Amino acid sequence: MFSSKKNNGSSGGSSKPTQGLTTLIAPGTAIRGDVNFSGAMYIQGRIEGTLSAEGDNASLTLSDEGCVIGEIHAPRVVLNGQVKGDVHASERLELAEAARIEGNIYYKVLEMAAGAQINGKMVHQSEPPKRLPAPATAAAEPA
Template identity: 60%
Template sequence: MWNSNQRKPASTGDHSHANDTSLIASGTRIKGDVHFSGALHLDGVIEGSVSADTDSNAVFTLSEQGRVTGEIHVPHAVINGIVKGNIHAGERLELAAQACVEGDVHYRVLEMAAGAQINGRMVHQKESPRQITHQAEEASGVFDDDVVMDSGKA
């Protein structure tokens, strides 16, 4: 059927959005909220919030020509344009040299180039409480499923 030198055709039943990329070109202005999966590259303007599922690998890229006036809630973001609003990057935030953020920046991992500007608070987000609790349970050897009973009798 298929040897190692031949590529298999893409499955028509695969509904994964991990490799999908959407482009909003320069000269395009969107008034309203945008929710996406996969990747979103913005060269234009969004007046509203930008969001993706926090448990996905979605990536939002804002070019040097792009602008967002509103909140950004994404797992991964690469910012090189203007943001007037708070940024919540659940996993990784990269601020390139032309980035200008007027708002608070919430991140787990931050990479910031010389020249990037933030006019607001920078807030480091630790791992989610559930993950920290689970790690603490593993370290102590006690799990939610463990039941410890003390009858009070010696």
């Protein structure tokens, strides 16, 4: 009833999500609840809830008019607005001059412009140590 079918040569079935999608939360838009996203998310509005990126290529950008009240989890994060909550950037965190963070930040690489403010802890997250193979114990046992 609500769908329109076009014959575009596909055989039907489920389609994979397109890589590189961008989601925009426009000014004047407010979302209450947790948000999971993939690709890029650009926030000019307000989100109250946890933002979680799916995938290693995801990125989140918060404009100077944007506001997030809740935690942020994404590989690449660029902030130029207000955040009340912890920020977890597994790859890169960029704080522009109008960024205002009330919470802890967890980052691997940090770029911070003059004027950005953080009211919380800054915690560097290094890569986990690589595990070496266990030594062979059969040859080392005494006879």
